[in-house]
Amino acid sequence: MPTPADWEPPYPAFSAAFDPEVRQVVMAYYGCIAPDDANAGAAAFVDWMQAARQAPHGPAVVNRARFRDAQGRAQEVFILYWTAPARFAAWEASEPVASWWHAPSRLDDACGYWREVWQPPLSHFETLISSTSPIGIAEAGREIVGPVRAHAYWGSARDRIPQSASDPLLSPLESVPRQPVSAAGKRLRVALPANLCLIRSGQNWTDCGPEELELYEREVYPALRAGMDFLRDNPDETGCLSCRFMDQVAADGTPEKKTFASACFLSLGHLEQWAKSHPTHLKIFGAFHHMVQQRNFAIDLKLWHEVTVLPAGTGTAEYVNCPPDAGFLPYFAAEPF
Numbered sequence: 151m152p153t154p155a156d157w158e159p160p161y162p163a164f165s166a167a168f169d170p171e172v173r174q175v176v177m178a179y180y181g182c183i184a185p186d187d188a189n190a191g192a193a194a195f196v197d198w199m200q201a202a203r204q205a206p207h208g209p210a211v212v213n214r215a216r217f218r219d220a221q222g223r224a225q226e227v228f229i230l231y232w233t234a235p236a237r238f239a240a241w242e243a244s245e246p247v248a249s250w251w252h253a254p255s256r257l258d259d260a261c262g263y264w265r266e267v268w269q270p271p272l273s274h275f276e277t278l279i280s281s282t283s284p285i286g287i288a289e290a291g292r293e294i295v296g297p298v299r300a301h302a303y304w305g306s307a308r309d310r311i312p313q314s315a316s317d318p319l320l321s322p323l324e325s326v327p328r329q330p331v332s333a334a335g336k337r338l339r340v341a342l343p344a345n346l347c348l349i350r351s352g353q354n355w356t357d358c359g360p361e362e363l364e365l366y367e368r369e370v371y372p373a374l375r376a377g378m379d380f381l382r383d384n385p386d387e388t389g390c391l392s393c394r395f396m397d398q399v400a401a402d403g404t405p406e407k408k409t410f411a412s413a414c415f416l417s418l419g420h421l422e423q424w425a426k427s428h429p430t431h432l433k434i435f436g437a438f439h440h441m442v443q444q445r446n447f448a449i450d451l452k453l454w455h456e457v458t459v460l461p462a463g464t465g466t467a468e469y470v471n472c473p474p475d476a477g478f479l480p481y482f483a484a485e486p487f
Contacts, residue, residue: 164296166288330474352410389420
């Protein structure tokens with residue numbers, strides 16, 4: 151829906167602007183799935199990523215996180231961003247990166263490894279930040295601009311995605327039956343269908359005082375945690391194919407006061423439907439607004455997100471020695487690579 155003619159947002163929000171020459175970005179997620187007894191394997195993955203990020207043509211931005219999945223397995227994740235796909239391609243093909251990823255010994259490791267790469271043009275994503283402090287892909291931008299007017303109403307994310315003005319951004323698939331395929335001892339690549347919708351949505355309570363933090367931990371965080379678990383566990387009802395709720399950490403692994411969810415929906419419409427009407431999201435929404443009102447609209451909690459709709463042919467995912475529930479393996483056809 152277009153921004154209402156008389157709309158005045160109840161609170162400010164900002165967005166990332168990029169250099170004029172930027173036409174397309176890269177969002178590359180690299181992960182390691184480690185059984186509890188495979189800490190050494192996870193450490194080797196982290197060491198590789200720490201070295202690989204320094205290789206020529208390396209990412210403009212690196213975020214690091216960790217979480218436990220529904221089966222209790224520890225996962226280490228690096229999210230890498232580029233503003234030039236050619237630089238990513240050169241980096242990905244470079245010896246420090248390719249030799250480790252394609253090494254035959256990866257199939258003998260105790261860990262599984264995955265990478266999911268999104269390469270949307272600027273016309274197919276949007277960012278929204280509650281402060282002027284960039285995070286995620288916004289860290290690779292030229293500046294933070296705003297306040298933006300198109301926010302804080304249902305459908306505003308769609309209005310901030312330029313492509314939506316001429317394209318309903320529908321999925322070519324009605325549904326995606328689950329047919330898990332194990333990648334244990336294998337390398338499998340999944341080609342992602344058009345118009346998948348990825349949202350990375352974060353929370354930063356670094357600057358919160360004790361009273362605000364107590365409100366957040368008591369009212370907002372439990373609702374948020376429950377909502378993310380529901381998305382993770384109920385793909386048929388929500389259209390959410392993958393939801394990873396992660397603790398963001400510093401580059402050296404030091405814990406930070408930040409979390410985020412990285413969730414992929416079958417389409418932007420599926421994300422909108424969950425956000426607008428599902429009880430789990432309405433509870434998150436209500437808890438947050440109650441906290442804001444309790445604080446008289448003066449909060450130091452920083453919220454942000456980036457929403458990407460994937461054009462055809464601009465996304466791929468690879469799974470090396472992974473269990474059958476990893477990422478998109480349960481949903482789309484996979485081929486050896």
